[in-house]
Amino acid sequence: MKTNTEQIFTYLDEAASTDESLYLEQLIVACKKWAEGTAGPDLKVNATKEEIRRGLQLAILKGMRQNVQSHHQMTPDAIGMLIARIASLLLPHKESVQVLDPAAGTGNLLLTVMNTLEVPSAAVAVEIDELLARMIVAGADLMEQTIRIYVQDALRPLLVDPVDLAVCDLPVGYYPDDENALNFEMMPADGHAYAHHLFIEQTMHHLKPEGYGIFIVPSALFESAQSGELHTYLKKHTVIRGILQLPQTLFKNVAQSKSILMLQKPSEQNGPTPDVLLATVPDMTDKQAMISFFNKMEDWSNENVK
Template sequence: MKMTPVEQLFQAFDETTQILQEELSCTYLDALGETGENFFHGKVIQEEVSELSKKRLTKHCEAFAPEKYNKETIRKAYQLAILKGMQQNVQPNHQMTPDAVGLFVSYLVGKFTKNQKDFTVLDPAVGTGNLLFTILNQLSEQEINASGVEIDETLLALAYSGANLQEHPVQFYNQDSLEPLFIDPVDVVVSDLPVGYYPNDVRAADYELKADQGHSYAHHLFIEQSVRHTKDGGYLFFIVPNNIFVTEEAPKLNQYLKSSTHIQGMVQLPLSMFKSEAAAKSILLLQKKKEGIEAPKKALLVQLPKLSNFEATHSVVQQIDAWFETEKNFL
């Protein structure tokens, strides 16, 4: 059976990654980042690789050319290799935004920015870059200046290689996103927020959303940091836990969002995407306040059906389109 371009490219990434993993005595994910660099440069750049392995790797590197594949094919093949690596070495913070979610966030970002030929975007928890690359690939008609922040060096190396392979000029920063960021305010923030407690209480003390006692919620602090780094009138798209507004810290978050942003809406993702109802997530849509901009009369509140159910999904998309028609005076 003939392989698809995604399968062919995944196989090339996988074979070369396994060779490098053995040669460099490292994890699959670290080796994949190195493989991405080799494919991008068209040659083997690791000096410690044996001559025999070098020949095998070079053959694959020379066969790859970005123009042979569209950007989405490269992203999907690279994503498959990352998923394989994550299964071998599972860590709770090594999670990837599912494709269907990335595509839906891209659709929403496109709706809110449709009148902008160009804009700046920041992902403060960029991980492997999959969510950001999905948006850049889907909104290719617009000129997007993108930045990403990530504290985990392995994930950042994968994001860097992925950006090179897809020819996206993304600016990456390797740091804790809750430390001061040397990034100018952006038009759009997108993020699949890291959920849990933030261990650095001294740093958390700089935030309005710090907990009164004990560790603060990292995802709350990320929201506040993101709002700080968004231009007045800019939009924020967060993937958040469904229970974000019912925890003990929720009243403080509610108060903060009311004073700093207009809540545009919340899109609940299909429960079938998650292992349990407790793990389910939504997309929270915010706009930073700006003089002259009013809140929508009615926030967009929808629940996405199983995305394989075409009719039900189409019906929800029509609902969203109708909301934009009614509320477009705020755009």
């Protein structure tokens, strides 16, 4: 007997496969019909939001392999779930949460976090690719999540109210618009700015005081040619709460390895500097190691998170 996730994927895949060249377009149509109640998978038990997300994710991955440029990569599920768990630990006393993802892609990371938070949430997603932005809308409707979408360059001015939490799988590379980059403190004196640096700066600007930013970053972030500008900015405008090295098994080679950077926007009142969480995430297939890791994270959050 197929699981709900498998049945959801089968329904979406069959509906989208009517025209392989327009798979993602057909996938959006299938999601809309399901959300409207005019079609959908034949499920024996109502699907959870996470079952819907995982089934949709499988279909999106198939469509992206066929139709989308290689630089559009979906955040691996294991990393998304880890960030969702971290977000829950950082926001233990919130009655509701406003979330921002300034490089939302298909919305998979953002929806993973929203589905996992134990309190009501609403979000803002920024995505420059119109097709991917429409995919976010389709997924949010299916999962009954409230997401406002901005289809634009996220490094241009954002008309977004400050949020409690931001999550972002940072786009890595140079930002080509030097004129716009001059509006950022991390624009270097020579050459192009790093887009991933500017995304951090833009995101921190849109956090509430004491709000958190959780970023997926290159593991060599602090060793790059522009690390001086980054260090200066972080020291001036943020509180570094943690750096988690992700397991190498998630990446094809060392050069592609990533870490999770946890930043907090300082409050208007200076308090004691909290302990920085420095850790290496164990192999995520090792259940006991992950239980021990999360226990340590909970101990840290109990001592260092208000």
